[in-house]
Amino acid sequence: MLEFELDAWRGSFHLRVEGRFAAEWTVLFGPSGAGKTTLLRLLAGFDRDRLRGLGRVVFNNRLLTDGQRGLSLAPGKRRTGMVAQQPALFPHLTAAANVAYGLKSLDRAARARRVEEMLHLVAATELAGLRPHDLSGGQAQRVALARALAPAPKLLLLDEPFSALDGAASDLLLDRLKEWVSANGVQTILATHDVSDALSAGAEVLLLREGRQAAFGPAAEVLAGERKRLMSRLE
Amino acid sequence: MDWQAFFLTLRLATVTTAILLAVAIPLSAWLVLGRARQSAATGWLAAVEALATLPLVLPPTVLGFFLLVLLGPRTAFGRGIAALLGHPLAFSFDGLVVGSVIYSLPFAVQPLVAGFAAVPSPLLDAARILGASPARMTASLLVPLARRSFLTAGVLAFLHTVGEFGVVLMLGGDIPGSTRTFSILLYNQVENFDYRAAERTSAILLCLSVLALALIYFRAQGPRAQQPKTQEPGARGRA
Numbered sequence: 001m002l003e004f005e006l007d008a009w010r011g012s013f014h015l016r017v018e019g020r021f022a023a024e025w026t027v028l029f030g031p032s033g034a035g036k037t038t039l040l041r042l043l044a045g046f047d048r049d050r051l052r053g054l055g056r057v058v059f060n061n062r063l064l065t066d067g068q069r070g071l072s073l074a075p076g077k078r079r080t081g082m083v084a085q086q087p088a089l090f091p092h093l094t095a096a097a098n099v100a101y102g103l104k105s106l107d108r109a110a111r112a113r114r115v116e117e118m119l120h121l122v123a124a125t126e127l128a129g130l131r132p133h134d135l136s137g138g139q140a141q142r143v144a145l146a147r148a149l150a151p152a153p154k155l156l157l158l159d160e161p162f163s164a165l166d167g168a169a170s171d172l173l174l175d176r177l178k179e180w181v182s183a184n185g186v187q188t189i190l191a192t193h194d195v196s197d198a199l200s201a202g203a204e205v206l207l208l209r210e211g212r213q214a215a216f217g218p219a220a221e222v223l224a225g226e227r228k229r230l231m232s233r234l235e
Numbered sequence: 236m237d238w239q240a241f242f243l244t245l246r247l248a249t250v251t252t253a254i255l256l257a258v259a260i261p262l263s264a265w266l267v268l269g270r271a272r273q274s275a276a277t278g279w280l281a282a283v284e285a286l287a288t289l290p291l292v293l294p295p296t297v298l299g300f301f302l303l304v305l306l307g308p309r310t311a312f313g314r315g316i317a318a319l320l321g322h323p324l325a326f327s328f329d330g331l332v333v334g335s336v337i338y339s340l341p342f343a344v345q346p347l348v349a350g351f352a353a354v355p356s357p358l359l360d361a362a363r364i365l366g367a368s369p370a371r372m373t374a375s376l377l378v379p380l381a382r383r384s385f386l387t388a389g390v391l392a393f394l395h396t397v398g399e400f401g402v403v404l405m406l407g408g409d410i411p412g413s414t415r416t417f418s419i420l421l422y423n424q425v426e427n428f429d430y431r432a433a434e435r436t437s438a439i440l441l442c443l444s445v446l447a448l449a450l451i452y453f454r455a456q457g458p459r460a461q462q463p464k465t466q467e468p469g470a471r472g473r474a
Contacts, residue, residue, distance in 0.1 A: 044364060076366035088357035092379050101375075102365030144361075151365060 001061075002026075002155065002187060006042050007054035015039060015211040016054075021189065023203040024182060027219060028191040029226075030208035036191035037085070039208070040157045043189070044082050045075035059155055059187075081153030083161040087144035089132040095119070095143045096128040102151040118146035121176055123169075137164030142173065149180065156181065156188040162197065174200060198223060236435060237420050244417040247328070248396040251335040255343040255392045256385070258336070262287065263347035264373040270352075271359050284348075291341040299405025302334050306406070326408050331416075334406040335396045342391040350384025351377045386454055390447045397443060 005018040015035040028036045041047050043057055045064065055067030064073045075082075089098050096115050103111045119125045122142040132140055141164050148156065162170040174197070181188050192198055198205055198219060205222040207215040215222045262283070269280045290298060306324040307313045317323040324330035354377055362372050378385075400418040407414030409423070417440060424433040 046360060046363075075360070075364040078364075080364060082361075082364050084357055084360070086357055088355070088361045090358060090361070090376065101362070101367070104366070104371075147361075147365070 002043070002057075002059050002189070004043060004057045004065075005054060006039065006057070007052050007067075008038060008042055008047070008050040009052060010038050010047075010050055013038070013211060015042075017206075017208065017211070017213050019206055019213070019216065021187070021204065021206075024186075025178070025188050025190065025203050027198045027205045028189060028208060029193070029195075029198045029205050029223070030214070031193055033210075034193075034208040035211040036193075036208055037159055038211075040082065040159050040189065040191055043155075044080055044157055045073055045078055048072040079154040080157060081148035081151065081155070082157040083141070083144050083148045083159060085160045085163065087132075087137075087140040089135075089140055089143055089147070091132050094129050094131055095124065095135065095146075098132070098143055099147045099150050101147060114150055115146075118150045119143075121149065121180060122146045122173060123176075138166070138169060141165060145173070145177070152184065154186060156186050158188065158190045160192055160194075161190070163194075167196075170197070171200065195223060195227075236432075237415075239412050240415050240417050240420040241439070243328075243412065243415065244397055247331055247335060247416060248393045250332050251339060251396045252343075252389055252393045254332070254336050255339060256389060259340065259343035259347050259388060259392075260378070261373065263344050263351055264369065264377050266344075266348055267351040267354075267377070268359070268369050268372060271356055272363065287344045288341050290338045295338060295399070295401025296405055298338055299334060299402040302330075302337070302402070302406050306330055306333065325406060326410060326414060328407075328413055331403055331407045331414055334402045335399060338399060338402045339392045339395045342395045343388040346384045346387040346391060347381070350381030350387075354380045383454065387451055390451050394444055394447050398440065 002021040003019070006015060008015045013033070013035070015038050017035070017039060028039060030036055038047070038050075042051065042055070042065070048055075048065070051065070051067045051072075055065050055072075057063075057065040059078070063071065064078055065071065089095070090101065093101070096119065099115045099118050100111050103114055106114060115128070116125070119128055122145050124139065124142045124146060127135060127139055127143060130139075132143075135143065141161055145158075145161055162173060165173065177188075180186075190197070203219065204217065205215075205219045206213060207222050207226055215225055266280055266284055269277070303325055304310065305312055306316060308317065308323060313323065313325070320329065324333060358376060358380075359372060362376055367375065397416075398418060399416070400422065403414065403416050403419060404422075407416075409415050409419050415423075417436060421433055421436045421440070424430075424436060
């Protein structure tokens with residue numbers, strides 16, 4: 001269960017949103033600039049200086065952020081995984097070493113097994129020895145996903161993670177990811193502006209518009225409402 | 236040619252550069268990582284950065300005078316150091332090293348801060364969320380990704396120490412074999428109207444500087460880190 005109440009500024013952009021996500025998958029849906037990335041970063045523990053007084057994040061009854069008390073748990077201590085829009089792979093490390101980066105606590109053999117398992121999950125086993133500049137955008141996104149999953153996070157934040165993948169590859173990866181998330185009890189928040197991603201991933205959708213919650217509920221219902229609103233604007 | 240002064244200068248510059256890199260790497264990383272994570276200690280960061288930059292604008296003679304007083308027998312600190320080492324730091328090679336490290340600190344810190352700050356922040360964010368400590372981020376990301384700035388920092392610190400005059404004169408005086416560096420030698424030669432010797436000494440200092448700068452600029456022309464290629468065919472979004 002993820003509960004949050006956030007009030008933050010990014011330049012002239014003001015995000016004020018609260019939510020209570022109980023479903024395994026929740027989709028943050030909205031146009032570019034609606035505040036999806038800002039929200040994900042605040043949930044991950046970044047940009048704490050953007051919070052104004054009101055900032056509270058509780059995950060599974062664990063207080064992660066409390067703006068009034070000046071508390072903000074460091075991103076690495078939240079058991080959170082994140083894949084940003086840009087994969088941000090470490091350019092001097094191979095794909096395998098990138099995936100292994102968050103596994104420092106494991107011994108060498110366990111780390112190697114985990115890396116292999118994660119690369120297999122994202123269909124990137126053959127990329128293990130390659131460096132980021134040898135990967136395509138889609139391959140880099142898959143490796144970044146494997147890197148985020150490897151330390152077994154309890155909360156997974158995905159910011160347009162499949163934008164460089166073609167439709168079939170994206171669907172396949174989403175199916176595998178859903179299976180893995182379900183088997184490992186991970187709560188996942190997926191930010192997207194792609195309706196098909198939102199429909200195929202989400203049990204619940206939070207629709208964001210200009211930094212505010214415009215709707216929240218079952219994916220089909222929220223997206224149908226949004227579609228109707230957009231159509232009426234065209235007429 | 237006074238080879239004793241030449242080798243003393245090289246020794247001073249080498250020791251100073253080694254100490255400076257050892258000090259400046261963690262200091263620069265602390266400054267850059269503190270800024271990147273919007274640390275609560277922003278005031279401290281600014282104060283430390285200003286302090287590390289101070290020798291850049293402070294007249295060398297002023298710095299040399301302060302150090303002379305601080306390390307001399309008039310202060311408890313100076314007396315303590317003298318008791319510890321068995322000799323006062325002022326007017327000794329060790330004292331010159333202390334003065335050179337402080338005086339050349341900005342020349343090592345500034346290039347390293349610039350190099351570390353150029354490491355893209357999404358990489359630091361990725362490392363942070365994967366649980367990397369500041370020390371691990373420094374060793375595994377900042378140092379390998381900003382390695383070009385080490386050459387710049389090392390060369391600038393080395394050359395600045397080689398050419399240092401004010402601090403050396405105030406703190407070390409002119410003791411052959413102990414504190415007489417090449418710059419002091421040059422000053423003595425000019426003062427004695429031995430222009431021929433001064434020309435040779437100057438030419439050596441000039442060649443050293445040109446060679447070192449050529450090394451920096453030659454290395455700067457090397458290949459740069461590449462970005463991932465392209466998005467996959469048929470990709471729908473922004474890559």
